[in-house]
Every structure is written in structure tokens, then in C-alpha cells.
Amino acid sequence: MSTEAQAEAQTAREAASSEGAHRARALFSGVSKRREEVAERRQGATQRLAQLDTLESEAIHIIREVAAEFERPALLFSGGKDSVVMLHLATKAFWPGKVPFPVLHVDTGHNFPEVLAFRDRTVERLGVRLVVASVQDYLDDGRLHERADGTRNPLQTLPLLDAIADNRFDAVFGGGRRDEDKARAKERILSLRDEFGQWDPRNQRPELWNLYNGRHTVGQHVRAFPISNWTELDIWRYIERERIELPGIYYAHQREVFQRDGMWRAIGEHSQPRDTERVTVRTVRYRTVGDMSCTGAVLSDAATVQDVVREVAASTLTERGATRADDRISEAAMEDRKKDGYF
Amino acid sequence: MTTTTAPATPAVQAVPLLEEGTLFRFATAGSVDDGKSTLVGRLLHDSKAILADQLDAVTRTSQERGFGGASDGTTKIDLALLTDGLRAEREQGITIDVAYRYFATDRRSFILADCPGHVQYTKNTVTGASTADAVVLLIDARKGVLEQTRRHLSVAHLLRVPHVVVAVNKIDLVGFSEDVFRAVETDVLRAALELGVGDVTVVPVSALDGDNVVDRSARTPWYYGPALLEVLETLPATDEIETGLEPFRLPVQLVLRPQGALAPGVDAGAFRDYRAYAGQLASGTVRVGDEVVVLPSGRSTTVTGIDFAGTQLHEAFAPQSVALRLADEIDIARGDLIAAAGTAGEPTRDLAASLCWLSPKPLREGAKVLIKHGTRTVQGLVRSVTGKLDLDSFTLQAAPGLELNDIGDVEIRLAAELPAEAYASHRRTGAFLVVDAADGNTLAAGLVR
Numbered sequence: 028m029s030t031e032a033q034a035e036a037q038t039a040r041e042a043a044s045s046e047g048a049h050r051a052r053a054l055f056s057g058v059s060k061r062r063e064e065v066a067e068r069r070q071g072a073t074q075r076l077a078q079l080d081t082l083e084s085e086a087i088h089i090i091r092e093v094a095a096e097f098e099r100p101a102l103l104f105s106g107g108k109d110s111v112v113m114l115h116l117a118t119k120a121f122w123p124g125k126v127p128f129p130v131l132h133v134d135t136g137h138n139f140p141e142v143l144a145f146r147d148r149t150v151e152r153l154g155v156r157l158v159v160a161s162v163q164d165y166l167d168d169g170r171l172h173e174r175a176d177g178t179r180n181p182l183q184t185l186p187l188l189d190a191i192a193d194n195r196f197d198a199v200f201g202g203g204r205r206d207e208d209k210a211r212a213k214e215r216i217l218s219l220r221d222e223f224g225q226w227d228p229r230n231q232r233p234e235l236w237n238l239y240n241g242r243h244t245v246g247q248h249v250r251a252f253p254i255s256n257w258t259e260l261d262i263w264r265y266i267e268r269e270r271i272e273l274p275g276i277y278y279a280h281q282r283e284v285f286q287r288d289g290m291w292r293a294i295g296e297h298s299q300p301r302d303t304e305r306v307t308v309r310t311v312r313y314r315t316v317g318d319m320s321c322t323g324a325v326l327s328d329a330a331t332v333q334d335v336v337r338e339v340a341a342s343t344l345t346e347r348g349a350t351r352a353d354d355r356i357s358e359a360a361m362e363d364r365k366k367d368g369y370f
Numbered sequence: 371m372t373t374t375t376a377p378a379t380p381a382v383q384a385v386p387l388l389e390e391g392t393l394f395r396f397a398t399a400g401s402v403d404d405g406k407s408t409l410v411g412r413l414l415h416d417s418k419a420i421l422a423d424q425l426d427a428v429t430r431t432s433q434e435r436g437f438g439g440a441s442d443g444t445t446k447i448d449l450a451l452l453t454d455g456l457r458a459e460r461e462q463g464i465t466i467d468v469a470y471r472y473f474a475t476d477r478r479s480f481i482l483a484d485c486p487g488h489v490q491y492t493k494n495t496v497t498g499a500s501t502a503d504a505v506v507l508l509i510d511a512r513k514g515v516l517e518q519t520r521r522h523l524s525v526a527h528l529l530r531v532p533h534v535v536v537a538v539n540k541i542d543l544v545g546f547s548e549d550v551f552r553a554v555e556t557d558v559l560r561a562a563l564e565l566g567v568g569d570v571t572v573v574p575v576s577a578l579d580g581d582n583v584v585d586r587s588a589r590t591p592w593y594y595g596p597a598l599l600e601v602l603e604t605l606p607a608t609d610e611i612e613t614g615l616e617p618f619r620l621p622v623q624l625v626l627r628p629q630g631a632l633a634p635g636v637d638a639g640a641f642r643d644y645r646a647y648a649g650q651l652a653s654g655t656v657r658v659g660d661e662v663v664v665l666p667s668g669r670s671t672t673v674t675g676i677d678f679a680g681t682q683l684h685e686a687f688a689p690q691s692v693a694l695r696l697a698d699e700i701d702i703a704r705g706d707l708i709a710a711a712g713t714a715g716e717p718t719r720d721l722a723a724s725l726c727w728l729s730p731k732p733l734r735e736g737a738k739v740l741i742k743h744g745t746r747t748v749q750g751l752v753r754s755v756t757g758k759l760d761l762d763s764f765t766l767q768a769a770p771g772l773e774l775n776d777i778g779d780v781e782i783r784l785a786a787e788l789p790a791e792a793y794a795s796h797r798r799t800g801a802f803l804v805v806d807a808a809d810g811n812t813l814a815a816g817l818v819r
């Protein structure tokens with residue numbers, strides 16, 4: 028530090044302790060000059076991308092990086108809105124080419140039939156290959172056992188990891204968003220998984236600028252989360268803007284439901300009311316699609332995407348809290364499953 | 371294990387955000403116990419980003435743990451619980467890793483990189499600052515400027531974060547004293563001046579009680595400036611400042627040449643010979659008809675088309691992801707940089723750079739590493755460590771190498787040329803990663819001098 032600067036700082040210090048800060052600050056000509064520069068440059072700035080365009084560009088950049096740096100990527104596709112948006116972004120990233128990797132669905136066997144039909148239609152329309160890992164197969168041959176509570180979400184881990192190993196996928200795109208819960212908030216955009224699919228939150232690579240380091244060794248693979256920075260509202264506004272088709276269960280419809288653990292459950296092959304649970308017909312919609320036996324509906328009249336955008340904007344519950352029974356079990360539920368290799 | 375039904379606390383109304391705004395990214399920094407988690411929790415809470423079920427869970431936990439509450443005596447929730455994400459952190463009561471938070475006001479949507487304050491976790495501050503439009507730096511009003519503060523200022527400056535907002539926290543614990551605040555403010559501004567940090571705003575806050583966080587406080591009548599959130603709502607973002615000023619750069623990610631593998635519905639006749647270079651603009655603006663140069667080969671050509679998923683654009687600006695069509699059939703591959711003609715320097719095999727060393731494995735002269743710059747990765751040999759930054763004097767001191775959390779200057783010899791530019795003028799094309807060739811881990815954040 029020069030003696031001149033020292034003297035200036037000293038003067039300013041004295042001034043600051045006796046007078047108002049606005050005056051003290053003005054004495055720091057260095058600081059205030061930079062401020063003016065910034066203000067000037069701001070006026071010179073021509074344009075700025077709107078929020079959704081910024082997020083879209085970032086996601087496409089990530090998808091292209093992974094496609095370029097990995098040999099065998101795959102995209103997790105459940106027919107749920109986040110995976111649908113991700114697949115839509117992939118089609119934009121490679122236009123006019125086809126999406127250059129397969130999609131992978133971990134089928135719990137407890138799906139909404141509408142969602143499976145939607146999955147098949149979408150895959151057909153885009154000409155992408157579908158790989159299915161089936162939880163039911165694992166239950167049938169005894170590699171997995173049904174849980175006491177009937178929930179199959181935690182059972183997805185093993186079939187997922189086997190599918191990754193069998194197909195030698197070295198990168199798997201997931202639709203996870205950091206706004207979903209506190210554990211996901213710490214997830215990197217490229218996240219390294221060991222031979223057991225485990226995530227080590229204490230040992231993550233620092234992620235700097237938009238330079239993603241996907242180097243991995245044999246047996247390791249990488250999970251890539253291109254829509255990490257999107258919120259639920261961003262997703263819905265993007266679905267609206269891009270006119271993206273979703274399974275019908277995301278919009279209000281009449282359904283036979285019963286109440287359990289404060290949530291509305293649909294009646295279906297794998298989800299039956301107990302004697303004490305009264306069945307009624309309600310106008311509902313789903314905010315996530317997953318295992319039908321543990322995904323709850325919300326009472327809603329939002330029948331169009333515009334309605335849903337308005338509803339989400341005013342919503343007071345995060346989507347998982349509102350609709351996934353298994354996440355309510357403990358505050359650390361998600362973290363435990365992530366360490367285990369869940370999405 | 372319990373399951374809960376309807377939330378016991380009254381529902382908090384989320385801010386409806388139907389108008390599309392812009393994004394603003396900021397990172398927090400501070401030493402342990404300065405109140406960073408509380409401040410972040412306060413920002414989320416007061417901007418209504420905390421939803422009823424989260425608030426319910428935190429209220430329950432606060433009560434179970436017998437949280438003392440705010441200094442005004444009313445029982446409140448432990449806001450820090452809103453942001454401590456991982457179980458290990460909850461158990462140890464410290465924030466370990468960068469966590470990202472999202473909240474919106476009716477002016478802007480924010481992405482907050484919540485960076486832990488532990489001394490050994492400067493790596494997280496570097497990570498958060500690398501993408502930030504602003505850094506919010508916490509100082510405990512009772513402690514003033516610490517070495518950690520200077521370190522964080524120095525990181526913010528080195529990474530050219532456009533704005534630093536200093537929150538002088540726990541102002542309630544010094545009796546809302548103007549004298550204390552002014553003394554801290556002067557020290558901060560002096561340190562900023564020494565370092566050359568440009569835009570600094572200093573705000574007196576109480577994260578615990580909410581003074582000057584979202585709304586201006588009546589308890590600091592001597593403070594005339596805006597509340598913290600108002601500052602964040604009005605600062606210009608990095609791309610706003612830089613896009614119009616820096617020349618056009620696009621690192622090529624992939625060559626789009628679908629040939630037989632066209633997407634369904636695309637006209638096979640028209641696109642059989644399609645060839646375009648896909649990437650995200652790192653800086654500047656590009657228009658159809660612009661003269662460009664491809665680096666490192668140095669070949670010149672003209673932009674004949676800018677495509678984005680079936681739409682033809684006349685121009686594109688950073689940070690848009692697009693695909694460029696060029697006039698001449700020149701050999702371009704992933705790793706090349708397309709730049710506005712006449713604006714780029716000569717590619718080089720000798721890199722003079724500053725490194726923020728982020729690995730427990732120290733750096734020694736002679737180390738062989740990988741350098742990831744834009745979309746290209748090349749081998750590098752660290753020929754010399756020129757010095758290590760001393761944070762008290764802000765001068766370079768001789769050092770045999772760099773240790774975890776050190777910032778220092780090095781000379782690197784590259785196995786192939788890179789179109790490296792000074793970080794001070796080109797934030798994207800002046801940045802690189804140093805990667806361990808053996809285990810693939812990221813060792814350092816690199817900044818071209």
C-alpha cells in the first residue's frame with residue numbers, strides 16, 4: 028500500500044468516525060470512482076436475457092457439455108414434469124439432430140397408467156430409445172422385497188444402479204432441482220458417484236464458473252442436473268411458454284380419493300383405502316408423479332397450465348412436502364436416499 | 371418418527387411472481403458465528419420464500435432445542451435451521467458446503483450461493499464467488515474486520531465479483547451504536563481500497579431481529595442507506611455490465627452435423643448437409659454477417675447463420691446458447707474458440723496465472739496437471755510458483771508452493787496452445803480449472819494474469 032493511499036485512508040477514517048458515512052465514503056475517491064464506472068457501464072449495457080432464457084441457455088450448455096465429454100450418457104425420464112422439461116431442453120440442444128442418448132425409466136410398477144402412456148408416446152414422437160429398469164422384476168425374483176409401508180420409491184435405487192452398470196452409462200441426467208429440499212440445495216450440477224452410486228456431500232468437487240469437471244474413473248459415474256437452478260415456478264412458466272405437453276394428471280380432474288396422513292390418495296390397483304378411510308370424488312391434480320401408492324393429490328381447480336402457474340405462484344407448500352408421503356418420515360429423508368444412490 | 375398433518379403455523383403467503391424478471395446471483399461469506407445462516411434464513415423468511423411446511427418443521431425443531439430467541443425477548447424461530455442442509459451440519463451445528471437457495475421479490479429472482487465460513491472452507495467462497503454478481507460479506511459488529519474478512523474481500527476482488535455488500539451484523543449487540551458501525555465501515559472501506567475492490571456498500575444489520583435486512587430499521591436512525599435486500603434488488607448483474615462491453619467469444623462445445631440422425635419432423639432434404647457449431651456465448655454479441663476468427667488455428671470466416679432450436683436469429687448475446695453456421699468449410703472441433711475478428715490475442719503455450727488452491731494436496735513446482743479452459747483441456751507443467759499472496763500486506767511473498775486456501779501466482783507451460791486472455795478483462799475466457807491428472811479432482815481455480 029502506498030503512503031499516499033495510507034494517508035488518504037487515515038483521513039477518511041478520522042472523517043468517518045466523526046461525521047456521517049455518506050461523507051466518509053466520498054473521501055474514498057478510489058471506491059467512489061469505481062462506483063461511477065459501474066453505473067456508467069450499466070447505462071452502456073444494451074440488453075439482458077430474461078430469467079427463463081438465462082436458465083434455458085444454462086441448461087442447454089450443461090446438456091451439451093455432458094454429451095460432448097461422456098461416452099454413454101442417458102437421461103432419467105419418468106414422464107414427470109421435470110424430466111419432460113429436461114427432455115425438451117435436450118431436443119433444443121441438438122436440433123436439427125435427434126437427442127443423441129437414450130432415456131431411462133425406473134418403473135416402480137406403481138405408475139399412473141396415464142403417465143406410462145404419455146412416456147411411450149413421447150419417446151415414440153422424439154425417436155429416442157427407452158430403457159426400462161423394473162422394480163417389479165426385482166420383487167418377482169426376490170432381489171428386492173416389498174416394504175411394510177408399501178412404498179416403492181426407496182426400492183428404485185438397486186434397479187437404477189444395475190441399469191447404469193449393465194448399460195455402462197457414464198453420465199445420467201436427472202431432473203433434480205436445488206429448490207426441492209435442503210439436501211438437494213448442496214448438490215453440484217455434475218455430481219460424482221462411486222461404484223455404489225453413493226454421493227459424498229463432504230467431498231464434492233468445487234464447481235467454478237461454468238467449467239464442469241466430469242473426470243471419473245472406471246466404475247464411477249456422474250449425475251448431471253441441468254435444471255438445478257430452476258424453481259418449481261420457473262418449470263411451470265417454461266411449460267406454459269414452450270407449450271410442453273404433460274400427463275393429464277397434472278391438471279385438475281375428478282377422481283375417487285381417500286384421505287391418509289393428511290394427503291389425498293387416488294384409488295388404483297396399488298392404492299386401496301382401509302375400512303376406516305372414506306372414499307369421495309374430488310377435483311384434484313398432482314404436483315409430482317411417482318409411486319401411485321405414496322403420491323398425494325392436491326385439491327385444485329387448476330385445469331390449464333395458466334391456472335397452474337397462478338396456483339404455484341401463490342402456493343404455500345413445497346411440492347414434495349405437499350405430496351410425497353415418504354419424505355415426511357424424517358427431515359433427513361432425502362439426504363439418506365441420496366447417499367444411497369437415489370436420484 | 372412422526373408424520374404430520376396440516377401445518378400448525380399460519381400459512382405464509384408466497385410472493386406471486388407472474389411477471390418475468392431477471393436473475394441475480396449472489397454469494398454469502400463470513401466467519402463462523404458471524405450470523406450468516408441467520409441472515410440467509412432472515413432473507414428467505416422475510417421475502418416470504420419460506421413455505422408453511424418448512425416453517426412448521428423449523429418451529430418444531432427450534433422449540434425442541436429450546437432456542438433462546440431474539441434479543442428483544444420474544445420467542446422466535448432459529449432462522450439458521452432453515453438453511454443448514456446436511457445432517458452432519460445439523461449435528462455439528464456448522465455449515466459445511468455451498469448450498470444454493472432461491473427466492474424472488476417482485477423485482478428480481480435471486481440465486482444465493484450460501485458459502486460456509488469455516489477457515490478451511492475458503493474453497494466454498496471461491497466457488498460461490500465464481501458465478502456471483504455480488505458477494506454479501508458478513509462482519510460481526512463486535513469483532514470488526516478479521517483476517518478472514520480480508521481473505522474474502524481479496525477473493526471477491528480476484529474473481530472480479532462486480533459488487534461487494536458488507537453486512538455489519540449483530541448491530542443490536544452493540545446497542546445500535548453509530549460509532550461502532552462507522553469504525554467497522556472505515557476499516558472495510560480501507561481494506562477494499564487497498565485491494566482495489568470496486569463497488570462496496572456497507573449496511574448495519576441485525577440478522578436475528580431483521581433490522582435493515584428487508585426493511586429499513588427505525589433503530590438505526592443515523593443510517594440513511596438502503597436495506598440489504600434493496601441493495602441486492604438494484605445492483606446491475608454481471609452480464610448486464612459486461613455483455614455490451616466485451617468482444618464476442620464462443621467456445622465450441624460440439625459440432626452439430628446430424629446427417630442421418632435428424633430429429634423426427636426435420637426436413638431431411640434441407641438439413642442433409644447441415645453443419646453448425648454449438649456453444650454458449652461467453653461474452654459479447656454476434657450478428658449474421660460478422661467476421662470471426664477461429665482459435666487457436668487463426669482461420670477467418672464469416673457468420674452465415676445463428677440457429678436456436680429451429681429459429682434463425684439475427685444476433686445473439688451472452689449468455690445465450692446457440693449454434694453458428696459459418697461461410698467456409700474450415701476444420702473446427704470442440705475446444706476451439708470463435709471470436710470477433712481483430713479482438714483476440716495470440717494463443718499461447720505459456721500461461722501466467724493466479725491460482726486459488728482448493729485441494730489438500732499441495733502444489734509444488736514441476737507438478738504436471740490438466741488445464742481446463744473453455745471447452746478445451748490440455749496438459750500443463752507448473753514451471754514456477756512466483757509467490758503467495760500475503761493477506762495482511764496484500765503483497766506477494768516467496769513460497770515453495772501453494773497449500774489449501776492459498777492464493778498465489780504461477781507460470782505454467784502448456785502442451786498445446788490456448789486462446790487465454792486476461793481474467794481482469796475477460797471473466798469467462800480468462801478462467802480455467804486445474805485438474806489432477808491422476809484422480810480427476812479439481813485442484814485450483816485459475817485466473818489468467
Ligand SMILES: Nc1nc2c(ncn2[C@@H]2O[C@H](COP(=O)(O)OP(=O)(O)O)[C@@H](O)[C@H]2O)c(=O)[nH]1
Nearest residue numbers: 402403404405406407408441450540576577578
Ligand atoms: N444478537 C444477535 N445474534 C445474532 C445475530 N445474527 C446471528 N446471531 C446469533 O449468532 C449465532 C451464530 O449465528 P449463525 O447464523 O449460526 O452463524 P454462522 O456460523 O455465520 O452461520 C447464533 O446464536 C445466532 O442466533 C444478530 O443479528 N444479533
